[in-house]
Amino acid sequence: MQLEIFTTGGTIDKVYFDAKSTFEVGEPQILEVLREANLCIDYQVTPLMRKDSLDLTDEDRERMRKAVEASTATRIVITHGTDTMIDTARALTGITGKTVVLTGAMQPARFRFTDAVFNIASAMMAAQTLAEGVYIAMNGQLFDPERTRKNVEMNRFEVI
Numbered sequence: 001m002q003l004e005i006f007t008t009g010g011t012i013d014k015v016y017f018d019a020k021s022t023f024e025v026g027e028p029q030i031l032e033v034l035r036e037a038n039l040c041i042d043y044q045v046t047p048l049m050r051k052d053s054l055d056l057t058d059e060d061r062e063r064m065r066k067a068v069e070a071s072t073a074t075r076i077v078i079t080h081g082t083d084t085m086i087d088t089a090r091a092l093t094g095i096t097g098k099t100v101v102l103t104g105a106m107q108p109a110r111f112r113f114t115d116a117v118f119n120i121a122s123a124m125m126a127a128q129t130l131a132e133g134v135y136i137a138m139n140g141q142l143f144d145p146e147r148t149r150k151n152v153e154m155n156r157f158e159v160i
Contacts, residue, residue: 002042003127004073005030006064008088009051010081012105012116029108030079033120041128044073053081053088053104061091068095075127076100079120082150082157085136089145092134101127102145103137106155115139 007013013029031045048067049060068076074097080088082104089102103123105116115138123137136143138157149160 002073003044003075003077003124004071005043005045005077005079006067007045007047007079008049008053008056008060008064008081010053010079010104011108012079012081013050013108029116030120033117037121041124051081053084056081056084056088061088064088065092065095068092068098068100071098074098074132077120077123077127078102080104082106082138086145086148086150089134089136093145095134097132099127099130099132100134101130101137102135
């Protein structure tokens with residue numbers, strides 16, 4: 001396998017429930033995105049959890065770390081909620097022999113206008129080309145988690 005994708009939930013996987021008039025984390029949306037992309041690479045999607053990133057715990061981050069370490073793939077993408085993506089990226093720092101790229105979306109993948117497709121494509125390309133380490137792919141840029149913040153007012157990630 002060339003690349004493994006772990007899904008954890010977040011906005012990228014949110015779906016609208018009419019009965020509740022709310023959004024909730026649903027099935028991983030990356031499967032549909034990748035099916036439509038006509039990819040010619042060997043990849044595997046492994047769902048780890050379905051959580052809003054604000055609900056992630058240290059135990060969840062340890063579970064992600066163990067999954068990445070145990071993967072036979074050296075190229076990893078993790079879909080993740082944007083609110084605590086930086087925290088998780090920092091928790092994964094130090095894993096050797098792997099290139100890990102976290103990505104997410106500001107709007108659910110099911111929306112007609114979403115950044116999910118572009119962010120997923122960016123993360124997959126980055127995972128295949130970057131040196132080992134942990135990165136964040138958002139807003140058409142790659143970020144070092146140690147020098148990144150989410151600018152909530154501007155709805156984007158930026159270097160600090």
